[in-house]
Structures are given as C-alpha cells and as structure tokens.
Amino acid sequence: MDNQTKEIIFLVQGSSPEPYKVRFMKSDLFFAAFCTCPAGQKGMHCKHRINILTGSIDAIVSDNTKEVETIKKWLIGTPIEDTIKSLVFTENEYLSAKKALTKAKKNLSKALRGEKL
Structure with missing residues (x-):
C-alpha cells in the first residue's frame, strides 16, 4: 500500500x-x-x-x-477503533445504570408510601 x-x-x-x-x-x-x-x-x-x-x-x-x-x-487497528469500542461500552453501561436508577427511585417511592415492593 x-x-x-x-x-x-x-x-x-x-x-x-x-x-x-x-x-x-x-x-x-x-x-x-x-x-x-x-x-x-x-x-x-x-x-x-x-x-x-x-x-x-x-x-x-x-x-x-x-x-x-x-x-x-x-x-x-486504529486508535479510533479502540476509543469507539470504549465509548459504546460506556454508553451501554450508562443506559443500564440509568435504568437501574429509575427502578430504584420507583421502589423508594413505593416504600415511602408504605407499599409492598
């Protein structure tokens, strides 16, 4: 080449x-x-x-x-390939954490109202 x-x-x-x-x-x-x-x-x-x-x-x-x-x-084989992979992985982790946070907040709201979890 x-x-x-x-x-x-x-x-x-x-x-x-x-x-x-x-x-x-x-x-x-x-x-x-x-x-x-x-x-x-x-x-x-x-x-x-x-x-x-x-x-x-x-x-x-x-x-x-x-x-x-x-x-x-x-x-x-470029440095960009590695950083793109890291970005995609981190975005997926962020979305999972965001989903878990939403669930935890809903559970807290239920608990604060005295509802069963």
Missing part, C-alpha cells in the same frame, strides 16, 4: 436544513474524520461520525452508503 491519502465524503442529514459533510481520510500514517456540524467544527466528537464509524447509514443522504463498509475496514 502506498502513502497516498484516500478520502470518502458522506452527506449526512442532521438538525440543520443543509446536510453536513462528513469526511474520512486515511493513509499509511493516519486515519481521521471531520464533520461540518457545530460540534465537528469545534474539534469535538459528533454523532454523525460516530454513527458512520459504527456502521449506521440511517442519516446518510448521499448515494454512497455502501462506502460505510470501507470506512469500517479503514478503522481496524
């Missing part, structure tokens, strides 16, 4: 009327992703890139949805 940079651009519909441009770049030396959404322009992570990196094509409005598979291949 040569050191030439490869690039794939998706148009993704977000909250703005105009679709955002999500650009992925890869070479032998790096893998990077950029988005024109407000978070992306500030250098922060955004759901538009994360969704594509995790294989979602739902918000893509360009006609190149099949290239998401290429992005997933580019991701393999």
